[in-house]
Amino acid sequence: MRISSLFVGIAFGILLIKSEVASWFRIEQMFLFQEAHMYLIIGSAVAVGAASVALIKRLGLHTVDGEQPVLKVKPFHKGTIIGGVLFGLGWAITGACPGPIFAQIGSGQMLALVTLAGALVGAYLYALLKSHLPH
DSSP states (O other): HHHHHHHHHHHHHHHHHTTTTTTTHHHHHTTTTSSSHHHHHHHHHHHHHHHHHHHHHHHHHTTTTSOOOOOOOOOOOHHHHHHHHHHHHHHHHHHHOOOHHHHHTTTTOHHHHHHHHHHHHHHHHHHHGGSSSSS
């Protein structure tokens, strides 16, 4: 099972690099509203996700554990806005959200190691300060 997961991860990383989703240039163009490339990819991902959820519900599929999948509605609060702004700033500055960091490293963009370190520090700080943050 783990070896197949490795191959799926490698294939996904190649897809991220070849589609230029992990390209700092494409991220910059998106945030400057100069190009629709990333918006089209994000929009198609949302459409595929929505269609997949609808199909899972319609066919009555279950998880590998035999359970009915449940989508939990999360409450909206000011922490959502703060987290979203921090995530967006990090994405705009580094050119990567968490998934493409590894694709960038795998493609030889060693500066992405700094991004990875920042993501790990951010996750650690969140865990450390979680009880003091708005949830």
